[in-house]
Amino acid sequence: MAVGLGPLPTLHPVPGFELGIASAGIKRPGRRDVVVMRCAEGSHVAGVTTTNAFCAAPVIVTRERMQGAVRYLLTNTGNANAGTGEPGLVAAHRTTARLAELAGVAEAQVLPFSTGVIGEPLPVEKIEAALPAALADLSPDNWAAAASGIMTTDTLPKGASRQFQHDGVTVTVTGISKGAGMIRPNMATMLGYIATDAKVAPNVLQDLVRDAANKSFNRITIDGDTSTNDCCMLIATGQAALPEIERAEGALFGALKAAVLEVFMELAQAIVRDGEGATKFVTVEVNGGAAAQECLDVGYAVAHSPLIKTALFASDPNWGRILAAVGRAGVADLDVSKIDVFLGDVCIASRGGRFSGYTEEQGAAVMAEAEIRIRIELGRGQFSETIWTTDLSHEYVKINAEYRT
Amino acid sequence: MAVGLGPLPTLHPVPGFELGIASAGIKRPGRRDVVVMRCAEGSHVAGVTTTNAFCAAPVIVTRERMQGAVRYLLTNTGNANAGTGEPGLVAAHRTTARLAELAGVAEAQVLPFSTGVIGEPLPVEKIEAALPAALADLSPDNWAAAASGIMTTDTLPKGASRQFQHDGVTVTVTGISKGAGMIRPNMATMLGYIATDAKVAPNVLQDLVRDAANKSFNRITIDGDTSTNDCCMLIATGQAALPEIERAEGALFGALKAAVLEVFMELAQAIVRDGEGATKFVTVEVNGGAAAQECLDVGYAVAHSPLIKTALFASDPNWGRILAAVGRAGVADLDVSKIDVFLGDVCIASRGGRFSGYTEEQGAAVMAEAEIRIRIELGRGQFSETIWTTDLSHEYVKINAEYRT
Numbered sequence A, B: 001m002a003v004g005l006g007p008l009p010t011l012h013p014v015p016g017f018e019l020g021i022a023s024a025g026i027k028r029p030g031r032r033d034v035v036v037m038r039c040a041e042g043s044h045v046a047g048v049t050t051t052n053a054f055c056a057a058p059v060i061v062t063r064e065r066m067q068g069a070v071r072y073l074l075t076n077t078g079n080a081n082a083g084t085g086e087p088g089l090v091a092a093h094r095t096t097a098r099l100a101e102l103a104g105v106a107e108a109q110v111l112p113f114s115t116g117v118i119g120e121p122l123p124v125e126k127i128e129a130a131l132p133a134a135l136a137d138l139s140p141d142n143w144a145a146a147a148s149g150i151m152t153t154d155t156l157p158k159g160a161s162r163q164f165q166h167d168g169v170t171v172t173v174t175g176i177s178k179g180a181g182m183i184r185p186n187m188a189t190m191l192g193y194i195a196t197d198a199k200v201a202p203n204v205l206q207d208l209v210r211d212a213a214n215k216s217f218n219r220i221t222i223d224g225d226t227s228t229n230d231c232c233m234l235i236a237t238g239q240a241a242l243p244e245i246e247r248a249e250g251a252l253f254g255a256l257k258a259a260v261l262e263v264f265m266e267l268a269q270a271i272v273r274d275g276e277g278a279t280k281f282v283t284v285e286v287n288g289g290a291a292a293q294e295c296l297d298v299g300y301a302v303a304h305s306p307l308i309k310t311a312l313f314a315s316d317p318n319w320g321r322i323l324a325a326v327g328r329a330g331v332a333d334l335d336v337s338k339i340d341v342f343l344g345d346v347c348i349a350s351r352g353g354r355f356s357g358y359t360e361e362q363g364a365a366v367m368a369e370a371e372i373r374i375r376i377e378l379g380r381g382q383f384s385e386t387i388w389t390t391d392l393s394h395e396y397v398k399i400n401a402e403y404r405t
Helices: A057-065 A085-103 A124-136 A143-149 A202-215 A251-273 A292-304 A306-313 A319-327 A360-367 A394-401 B057-065 B085-103 B124-136 B143-149 B202-215 B251-273 B292-304 B306-313 B319-327 B360-367 B394-401
Strands: A017-022 A034-039 A044-049 A072-079 A110-117 A158-166 A169-178 A191-196 A231-236 A281-289 A340-343 A346-350 A371-377 A383-390 B017-022 B034-039 B044-049 B072-079 B110-117 B158-166 B169-178 B191-196 B231-236 B281-289 B340-343 B346-350 B371-377 B383-390
Touching: A017 A124, A017 A143, A034 A124, A034 A143, A034 A191, A044 A057, A044 A202, A057 A085, A057 A110, A072 A085, A072 A124, A085 A110, A085 A124, A143 A158, A143 A169, A158 A251, A169 A251, A191 A251, A202 A231, A202 A251, A251 A281, A251 A383, A281 A292, A292 A306, A292 A319, A292 A371, A292 A383, A306 A319, A306 A383, A306 B394, A319 A340, A319 A346, A319 A371, A340 A360, A346 A360, A394 B306, A394 B394, B017 B124, B017 B143, B034 B124, B034 B143, B034 B191, B044 B057, B044 B202, B057 B085, B057 B110, B072 B085, B072 B191, B085 B110, B085 B124, B143 B158, B143 B169, B158 B251, B169 B251, B191 B251, B202 B231, B202 B251, B251 B281, B251 B383, B281 B292, B292 B306, B292 B319, B292 B371, B292 B383, B306 B319, B306 B383, B319 B340, B319 B346, B319 B371, B340 B360, B346 B360
Parallel strands: A072 A110, A191 A231, A281 A371, B072 B110, B191 B231, B281 B371
Antiparallel strands: A017 A034, A034 A072, A044 A231, A158 A169, A169 A191, A281 A383, A340 A346, A340 A371, B017 B034, B034 B072, B044 B231, B158 B169, B169 B191, B281 B383, B340 B346, B340 B371
């Protein structure tokens, strides 16, 4: 029961970027579970990957190779190839070697991605067998099919697209994503693939993906569990008839950065909207911090609190739980007499206690909505951070308690 | 449905310490919701209190006064006097002033404690009206009644008691506790009161309570939410015919320290066993850390993971979720190839992957028990830490979603 997430929007093709989908039957026969993406020669690829020390074999391989002249990205669902040790690395190498052989490129030009159950051996032969069909399917118009192909337990495919004009040339940014590992436990992984036809120098591209991911994918949380397989890749094919962006400055860079951030945000928020058992889409906005980190500390304390999340599920404006979470966030020398807390536009707490003008009816009206904003004003400085999360429902416990049974 | 928690054990009286219970009818008429404790003249009191910046009014007052010549501790349930701002402080002062007047001591010799709903004004008159009856009820034999008197939504009262002999003299340590704020959200508060008739110098007593609380009350977690009202008090009446313990050394100090720690441990674990919706009592033991903090980081990452907690509820030996939590705990330079994970005595994961000799049947057998030990060997050093927690059940969501409705 995704919150405010409809059918896929129009996903504009990106010149120089093609996608092909095929069925390897990893979890069940007929499921289209292998996605191959091809980037035109001269493309640059940048990415951010999981910070989990137990990262999966394909993540290790992708990290090693993504600085090079990448031509293909190979994704399978149904098996995360995580917690598989040395044999997992061998398996990742085998599938990419086979794709490289079929496509006539070097093995190091293929990046592997896997998502699905942790700890099972990757079915290499099944994936290899599906590669010819995936290559034959390659087309710039396959974004929607690929968005479905990378899903695991997501209830809806996720995609976003933007275009802008620069010197009479249309530049496109299109991407797809799938459920975060933190909300898709054993079916580990948040995956995001975003491509643009702008021509971007590698160092600028890497800064762009890191910055956009920090403001989007790294600001969503369901339950605080970071997967072993998370990857977010940004591909610049350079096919647009525009000069290369060599520095993080100028009008073209600014327009691209804005479009990339919008696509990242939409994809990241879509993951939260489709969170396990989610009945609410919750924005936690923390303003007035003396540093960005303390805003994040407060935001995550609120976003991870099971007491607040169950109150959100119950549409209960339980402001005491919010104050208590702010108070335990570990902010040094926090002066509670300067803190205001808002639910939507309603001030619920001020100066360390219930706001004098607040009524339960006001709070209840906000909590009855499917989309809720909790705003905390710390009154200590100029920093702000925003985090997106969900409520904690009966359905979440049901899904995660019964996942393997 | 408390896990492994039976009727109260024998709670030996502590010479020089009396308890009296009365009804103020704060939440409902007839409920015995006010507890007065009296310490003999010359007693020393030490305590640790919540680290939540939004601490309740009585916590502020208790912190100010506990260094002095404390004679009375006044506890009410049904109202936390938290999030109540300046009027809350006035209310705390009023109730303690009234008790001081009735008892013929100075107001500063009375410590206030409150637990219950956050954000409602403390019903001062009701509490004041109950004080004469509570004073009339004072007796060294009232530990069990007091254990019930401080309960809020706890399903069972919690107490523990130890005695030891030193130079032919019997020394007693007896205590009671009530549900942690983190598991009793709006009915905020973990409260613990432990008394001994040993004579202990104030600085030694303060170190003793801090050390014991760190190893017990500060190592339990249900959902990571720290209450605004947590207090744990250790009272030494000095009535035992033994010399004062002036330093943290010697046989008497050693015996007392051991007895105090045992009582603290039993009281703290009782809180977890009675955790909201708990169906499992879970010990998370982290060994082989390069520092205590990294053991705690790993332990809490596991203990707070909703994915692991729901798997525990389902009795599902989902080792992938445990590895993923260890991996995201933020330990610098974690070498996953050195990590072993055990469920009970069963090795489930070794060197970053599933242990070769492990079978699901072995794991399932351990998970079917009501008391489960997760042991993580980091292989980096000599530090160890242990944390106690519960599973995450349908009942937890139900209790916390419906608490105020």
